Amino acid sequence: MDTAVTTPLAAPTQARQVSRSWGQWSLRAVALLYLCVMLLLPLAAVLSDGLSGGLGGLWTDISRPAAWFALRLSLWTAAVMTVINTVMGVLTAYVLVRYNFPGRSLFNALIDIPFAIPTLVTGLMLVVLYGPQTALGGFLKTQFGWEIIFAPTGIILALLFVSFPFVVRTVQPVLMEIDLDQEDAAATMGASGWMTFRRVLLPALAPAVATGALLSFARALGEFGSIVIVAGNFPVRSQTAAVYVLSQIESDSQHSASAMSVVLLAIAFSLVFIVDLIQRRQEHGEAGR
Amino acid sequence: MRHPNGILPKLLIALAMGYLAFLILLPVAAIFQGAFAKGVGAFFDALLEPQVLAAFQLSITLAIIAVIVNAVFGTLVAWVLVRHDFFGKGFFNALVDLPFVVSPVITGYMVLLLFGRQGWFAPLVEATDMKIAFAVPGMLLVTIFVSLPFTIREVMPILREIGVEPEQAAHTLGANSWRTFLRVTLPGIRWGLLYGITLTLARALGEFGGVLVAGGGISGKTETATLFIYAALEERQSIAAYAVAVVLAVVSFVVLIGMEILRQRTEITQ
Numbered sequence: 346m347d348t349a350v351t352t353p354l355a356a357p358t359q360a361r362q363v364s365r366s367w368g369q370w371s372l373r374a375v376a377l378l379y380l381c382v383m384l385l386l387p388l389a390a391v392l393s394d395g396l397s398g399g400l401g402g403l404w405t406d407i408s409r410p411a412a413w414f415a416l417r418l419s420l421w422t423a424a425v426m427t428v429i430n431t432v433m434g435v436l437t438a439y440v441l442v443r444y445n446f447p448g449r450s451l452f453n454a455l456i457d458i459p460f461a462i463p464t465l466v467t468g469l470m471l472v473v474l475y476g477p478q479t480a481l482g483g484f485l486k487t488q489f490g491w492e493i494i495f496a497p498t499g500i501i502l503a504l505l506f507v508s509f510p511f512v513v514r515t516v517q518p519v520l521m522e523i524d525l526d527q528e529d530a531a532a533t534m535g536a537s538g539w540m541t542f543r544r545v546l547l548p549a550l551a552p553a554v555a556t557g558a559l560l561s562f563a564r565a566l567g568e569f570g571s572i573v574i575v576a577g578n579f580p581v582r583s584q585t586a587a588v589y590v591l592s593q594i595e596s597d598s599q600h601s602a603s604a605m606s607v608v609l610l611a612i613a614f615s616l617v618f619i620v621d622l623i624q625r626r627q628e629h630g631e632a633g634r
Numbered sequence: 635m636r637h638p639n640g641i642l643p644k645l646l647i648a649l650a651m652g653y654l655a656f657l658i659l660l661p662v663a664a665i666f667q668g669a670f671a672k673g674v675g676a677f678f679d680a681l682l683e684p685q686v687l688a689a690f691q692l693s694i695t696l697a698i699i700a701v702i703v704n705a706v707f708g709t710l711v712a713w714v715l716v717r718h719d720f721f722g723k724g725f726f727n728a729l730v731d732l733p734f735v736v737s738p739v740i741t742g743y744m745v746l747l748l749f750g751r752q753g754w755f756a757p758l759v760e761a762t763d764m765k766i767a768f769a770v771p772g773m774l775l776v777t778i779f780v781s782l783p784f785t786i787r788e789v790m791p792i793l794r795e796i797g798v799e800p801e802q803a804a805h806t807l808g809a810n811s812w813r814t815f816l817r818v819t820l821p822g823i824r825w826g827l828l829y830g831i832t833l834t835l836a837r838a839l840g841e842f843g844g845v846l847v848a849g850g851g852i853s854g855k856t857e858t859a860t861l862f863i864y865a866a867l868e869e870r871q872s873i874a875a876y877a878v879a880v881v882l883a884v885v886s887f888v889v890l891i892g893m894e895i896l897r898q899r900t901e902i903t904q
Contacts, residue, residue, distance in 0.1 A: 368811055369718070376714040377726060379707045383779060384732050387744030390754055394747055433653050440650040444638045452651060454894050458658055460833075461886035461893075463840025465860045466879045469867070470661035473668040473876065505657055525636070538642065560734075567737030569843035570860070574867070587737040587843070594743055594847055603747075606740045613735035621728065 388610075394599065395607030406604030411580040415589035416608065422497055422585070423565035426504035431558045434512025435550070441513075442520040456514070459507050467506050468574025471499060495577050500585065503571035508564050512557035519553040520546075552627045556620050563616040566609060665883065669876035680874040681881065688854055689862040689878070692770070696845075696858065697838035700777040704834050708785030709827060713819070715786070716793040730787070733780050741779050742847025745772045768850040773858070776844035781837040788830030789823050796822045829896045836889045840882065 395403060406412060441453055459467070475482040475493040485491045493499045523546065531541040569587040576583035578592055586609055593602035638644050669677055680686065715727055733741070748754050749766035759766060766772045800822065804814040820827075842860040849856035851865060859878055866875035 372710060373714050373718055373720065376707070376711045380711060380726055380729055383775075383782060384729050387741070387748060387779070388732065390747040391740060391744055433650070436646060437650045437653070440647050443635060444643055444647060445635045446638055446647055448651075452654065454890065455654060455658065457890055457893065458662070458886070461836045461840075461890045462662075463842060463860055463882050463886070465842040465863060466665070466840070466882050466886075467661070469863065469875065469879050470665045474661050474664035479664075502657075506661070509654075509657060563735045567735065567740070569737055569739045570840075573843075574864075587739045590737070590739045590743065591843070591847065594739075594746070599752075602743060606737075606743060609737060609740065617728070617731060617735055 391603060391606050391610065395603035397603075398600065402600070403604050403607060406601045407608055409601070411584070412589060412601060412605060414581045415584050415586045416605070418497070418500070418584070419566055419586040422500045422504060423562050426501050426508065426565055427558050427562045429501075430505055430508055430561055431512055431554060434509070434557060435516055435554060438513045438516040438520055439546075442517060443525075456510050459509050464503075464507050464568065464570035465574060468503055468571035471502055471506070471571070471575050475499065475502075494575060495579070495583050497576075497583070499575040500572055500583070503575045504565045504568060507568060507571055508561035511561035511564065512554065515553045515557035515560070516550060519550055523549050552623050555623055559616050559620050563613045566612060662883065665876055665879055669873070669880040671876075672873055676873055677877050677880075680871075680877040683874065685853060685857070686859075686862060686874065686878060689857045689859045690881075692857065693839055693859040696770075696774055696777045696841075697835055699774055700781050700838040701831055701834050703778050704781055704785050705827065705831055708782070708830065708834075709789055709823070712786045712789035712793060716790055717798065730783050733782050738776070738780060738841065738843030739847055741776050742772075742844040742849075744779075745775050745844075745848040767848065768852070768856065770849070770856060772848040773845040773856060776848045777838045777841050780841055780844055781834040784833040784837065785827060785830035788826045788833070792823045792826040793819075825896055825899045829893065832889055832893050832896060836886060839885065 398405075407416065437456070441449065472494055473479065475485070477483060477486060477492070477494060482493060485493065491498070493502065527545050528541055531545045532538075536544065567587055568585075569591070572585050573588050573591070576585065576588070578584055578588050580589075580592070584592065586605055590602050590605050590609075593599075593605065638647055711730070715723065715730075746753065746767050749759055749772060750756065751767075753759070753767065755766075764771070766775070796819075800818050801814055804818045805811075809817065840860065841858075842864070845851075845856075845858055846861060846864065849858075849861070851857055851861040853865065857865065859882060863875045863878050863882075866872075866878070
């Protein structure tokens with residue numbers, strides 16, 4: 346971004362301008378080359394392999410029972426997680442922003458734990474807590490016939506753990522900017538707490554909530570480390586899409602692995618695209634106000 | 635912010651805290667209990683096994699290299715994306731987020747598709763006798779890939795906020811580009827950069843799916859700390875698996891505290 350400043354001392358400044366823009370050009374080239382080599386090239390490799398048999402070939406690979414089951418399991422567990430995570434995330438963000446209570450800053454810091462802990466360790470924690478041989482896991486199984494490990498419940502718990510910060514951390518800053526006065530005004534005019542929430546807070550929060558929910562859903566679809574520990578690797582029982590990709594790589598079925606990868610990438614890209622649209626509309630709205 | 639007067643606010647707080655305790659703190663407590671179930675001695679014996687030490691060494695090496703590469707190139711990419719205007723900038727900006735949404739398994743698979751036996755670069759790999767797939771270099775590529783966005787995403791907003799004026803002022807005063815960067819730009823972004831590095835480090839140390847696929851998890855060769863846990867679980871060495879997991883969890887806590895301190899610093903300086 347060279348500014349065209351014309352000075353009387355044109356000669357030396359101009360020379361520096363030229364050498365500087367050469368430097369700028371090479372910096373830009375290095376940066377973009379880095380992104381191309383590290384991100385675009387690997388992406389191209391997966392897409393071209395997955396689409397080498399055309400969309401028909403992709404469909405044949407995806408419609409196999411094990412693949413289809415894995416994809417559906419990933420989608421529905423991620424959807425359940427997203428609903429719970431959205432409700433609890435908004436509640437947590439609201440409590441953190443609106444109320445002052447003892448232990449608030451510690452509570453706030455603990456929310457980031459899932460960002461820091463390796464997801465494999467998360468899976469292990471859940472197995473240690475709810476596994477069939479543990480006190481709690483054994484109790485739940487014998488008393489209620491409720492299996493958590495190697496079952497969808499375990500997958501949902503793992504997904505809830507790893508994606509907990511997403512909604513909280515996207516809603517929190519937006520909530521901070523909404524004036525308490527607006528809520529108070531609604532309350533003095535006789536609106537109930539629920540009404541205030543629905544009419545005042547929810548419309549303002551909706552874009553942030555949608556962003557957080559979609560991102561956590563996208564994150565959950567690709568989740569692997571915690572799920573492979575919690576749910577194991579049993580086809581047509583507890584195998585999710587990402588674990589399915591691993592099993593296909595291990596059994597040298599490159600086509601099935603690539604096909605599932607392409608489907609997962611396509612879903613993730615669409616979600617990111619929607620998030621981008623929401624954010625642009627949001628910025629637009631703010632600029633117009 | 636206000637004090638929670640009345641029953642409903644107190645109920646909401648209790649619900650939020652109870653959820654966090656159930657979802658996150660309870661499992662964390664369980665693994666600590668599991669790791670020390672056979673005593674402190676057994677815990678440390680498990681950690682001092684040569685295989686475990688080698689795994690930690692590989693994890694740390696990969697993480698440090700990933701941090702250096704992503705700090706240098708991340709700052710450069712952030713700077714170019716903020717200060718330059720060019721065709722396709724929006725595309726590259728969106729591309730940076732790719733690692734956030736790609737499953738780590740697919741990341742590892744990408745390395746195999748590029749450098750494996752039938753990969754795009756198979757002839758090159760054979761000619762140079764350089765092992766990348768099922769070896770440490772492939773795992774390094776995965777680690778760099780998964781932790782690539784963090785520094786870029788932390789540094790970009792700060793660069794935007796600082797604006798071009800300080801850099802232009804330094805230029806007008808006769809400083810060359812490199813000097814301007816060292817004396818003006820870098821001090822401005824340092825806390826954000828450090829925050830990004832911390833996130834990069836945590837992500838790199840915890841990487842599992844990608845390094846499993848790209849490296850194959852060969853004991854003593856391509857086994858990181860997370861891969862050791864996976865292998866130990868399959869061999870039913872639960873104490874060893876729990877002990878390594880606890881160390882990784884403790885490191886995460888330390889990283890978390892560092893993040894919290896850095897965040898407060900960035901808030902003060904901005």
